Amino acid sequence: MSKVMRIGIVGAGMMGAEIALCCAWNGMDVIMKEVTQERADNGKQTVARLLTKAVDKGRIDTEEKENVLARIQPTDMYEGFDEVDLVIEAILEVSEVKQTLFQELDVICKPECIFASNTSSISITKLASAARPERFVGLHFFSPASMMKLVEVIPGLLTTPVTIEFAMAFCRTIGKEPVKVKNVEGFVVNRILLALMNEAYRLLDEGVATKEDIDTACRLGLGHPVGPFRLSDNISLDLLGKVHTILTDAYGERFKAPGIFREHLDAGRMGRKAGRGWYDY
Ligand SMILES: NC(=O)c1ccc[n+]([C@@H]2O[C@H](COP(=O)([O-])OP(=O)(O)OC[C@H]3O[C@@H](n4cnc5c(N)ncnc54)[C@H](O)[C@@H]3O)[C@@H](O)[C@H]2O)c1
Incomplete structure (x- = not known):
């Protein structure tokens, strides 16, 4: 990865x-399509906004901020x-919509360009x-993504070793730590995360502790940077709801979201992006 890479983000x-x-x-250099x-x-x-915060924290100066911004079109x-050289897709979590996009890109992108999806739950x-x-x-x-170091690298059935190596090297070039994971529903992190979140929702439902105290318990007892309710709001409940459904279909009832989660979804409490979820924002 010696030359300047050009990245397409959709x-x-x-x-x-x-x-x-x-x-x-x-x-x-990044082209960001919407x-x-x-x-x-x-x-x-x-x-x-994120770069301004980095300037405020002294991580970069204003000239560097402008240089980084100028690279994004x-x-x-x-x-x-x-x-x-690489397209990273981060659009709606709907298989048909993503597939249509990749068919369109296939016509436009050069043959050696690698296609990547940031899907949380759809089979690669x-x-x-x-x-x-x-x-x-x-x-x-x-x-x-600008703060979290992990990237799960997931080969599909026909992905070549060269493509996997490219993906791992790309992640390291942007300062991430890649882990290679088989193409199973939920990959590694979401299987662990949704099991943890389900247990947190059940604890709240049973009145064992408040959501604030469960979040505090996970932060101070497990060393998590944010508790499961705050994280659920950050990710958004509608997206998590879809992942619950996919994991329940794949692995059974243990991943079914408890009633209290579905009640929040039905009430439109989608999380931070909606201004209200488990917490108000
Ligand atoms: N939110 C998370 O924590 C998270 C984590 C990991 C992976 N993901 C995955 O990343 C993807 C995006 O999630 P998000 O949270 O950023 O969603 P988002 O709703 O914030 O953003 C999706 C964007 O895609 C745009 N879009 C939709 N169709 C498009 C198209 N055909 N061409 C160009 N743009 C299009 C929408 O206008 C929207 O702005 C999903 O596949 C999701 O599963 C999300």
Whole structure:
């Protein structure tokens, strides 16, 4: 990875914008595509806010901030995607929508370009069946992606060793620690996380402790940086609800979300992005 890499990011929401920052921060040129120019610009504004915080903390100066920002080009078109070395998709968690996108990209991107999906729960082999199965890989970042060091690297059935090596090297180049994981539902982290969250919801439901105290218990007793309720709000309950369904289908009742979780979903308490979830924001 000696030359400056060009990265295409599709989706500039919670994950896409932060992944764009990781790439630009490490010297890569980024095209960040959204469904509208306004959304793409919003994604870049998210990056600008994060960089301002980095300046305030003395991690970079304003000149470096401007240099990083200048490497990110927000757009609602595919212009420039013919030159990217890697596309990272971070759009809606809907298999058909993602597959359609990869079919479109297959026509535009150069043949050696690698396709990656940040999906939380959809089979990489299934997504890869849409285009370039040998050059397709899962790159599962964690929120907030600019801070979290882990990336799960998930090969599909036909992903070549060269593609896996490329993905692992890319992660290290942007300062992440990759772990290679088989293409199973939930991969490693979400299987552990949803089991933990379910138990936290049940504890609340049973009146064993308040959500604040359960969060405190996990922070101070397990060394977690945030407790399960705060984390659930950060990830968003609608996304977690979909993952619960997928894991329940794959592994059975142990992953079924308890009633108290579904009640929050039904009430529209989706988490931080909605201004209310387990907590109010
Ligand atoms: N939120 C998390 O903590 C988290 C963690 C890891 C992985 N993921 C995965 O990352 C992906 C994105 O999640 P998110 O939380 O950033 O969602 P988000 O809703 O914040 O952002 C998704 C963005 O994709 C855009 N989009 C939808 N279809 C598009 C298309 N065809 N072309 C371009 N842009 C399109 C939407 O306008 C939206 O801005 C999902 O697959 C999710 O499972 C999320």
